[in-house]
Amino acid sequence: MAPKLHKMDYSPPCRFVYLTAEALGIKLDYSEIDLKKLDQLDPAFLKLNPQHTIPTLEDDGKVIWDSHAISVYLFTKYAKDDSLYPKDLYKRAVVDQRFHFNSGTVFYLLRHIVRLMKYKGVKTISQELIDESIQAYEFLEKFLDGHQWIAGDQLTLADFCLLTSTTSLDVLVPINASKFPNVTAWIKRGQQLPYYHVNQKGLDDFRNVIKTLLA
Ligand SMILES: N[C@@H](CCC(=O)N[C@@H](CS)C(=O)NCC(=O)O)C(=O)O
Structure with a gap:
């Protein structure tokens, strides 16, 4: 039986x-x-x-939550080679660092801003949160210096998590392309992936949710 994912598309x-x-x-x-x-x-x-978070995965009677844990589980169970999550000790540590950067910084900011809008009726993002988001873009810009992908020269699971969070944070705090050329080019590179549409659909939903919250 296929693993079952509890989900909603607008969730990064x-x-x-x-x-x-x-x-x-x-x-x-x-x-x-x-x-x-x-x-x-x-x-x-x-x-x-x-x-009570999504995504949550059920597989063979086992339950796993947190997107990073689920992705690594699926990778470990199904991947035919190690390119998306390298076995090399250092390369894997860099991917793991990016996972924590996603959880602790980019997705954290996104979730915090959306919750202020959803539960506190906030309509304007504070300067402090805008500045923190811009600082997150500055970090991403540096990670990408001289590299095609967020954890180095090959596409990894770290690109998937940070692409979904960053393209969503961009809806709230737009990324200035001239200030962040590496980030802008990386997002464009991500959009060329043959399966990128699975991010785009939920991202469009997310944009609509934010429009409704701000109306
Ligand atoms: N670190 C978790 C974050 C999951 C998360 O916060 N999901 C949100 C939706 S984007 C959620 O389920 N919110 C509902 C709730 O917390 O009650 C992950 O990567 O899966």
Whole structure:
């Protein structure tokens, strides 16, 4: 039986898992968790994941959550070679560092801003959060200096997570292309991936959610 992913398309971490599954050529089953209807707080879902976050994966009676853990699990189970998550000790450590940068900085900022809009009715992003987002872009710009991809010269799982989060943060705090040429070129490179459309659909949904929250 195919692993089942509890998901909603506008969620960047869910889109990270979609990109991973596409790159690995695996089919997942899907179960829709509508965050607008607070489906994640349903007792049956809380039993699976007490932290009530999506994506959450069910496979062979086991439950895994956090997009980074799910992507590494799928990679370990299905990948035919190690290119997306290199076995080389140092290269893998760089990918892991980017995962933590995503969780602790880019996705953290994104989630924080969206929650202020959703639960506190905030309509304008504070200068402090704009500055922190710009600093995150500055870090990405440096990571990409002299490299095609975010963890070096080959595409890895780190590109998938940071592409979904960065293209979403860009909706809230637009990336200035002349100030961040490496980041802009990297996003364009990502858009050329044959399966990039699985990010684009949810990103369009995300843009619409933000429009509604700001209306
Ligand atoms: N670090 C987690 C973050 C997951 C996360 O925060 N997901 C959000 C949607 S983008 C969520 O499920 N929010 C609902 C909630 O926290 O109740 C991951 O990478 O999977």
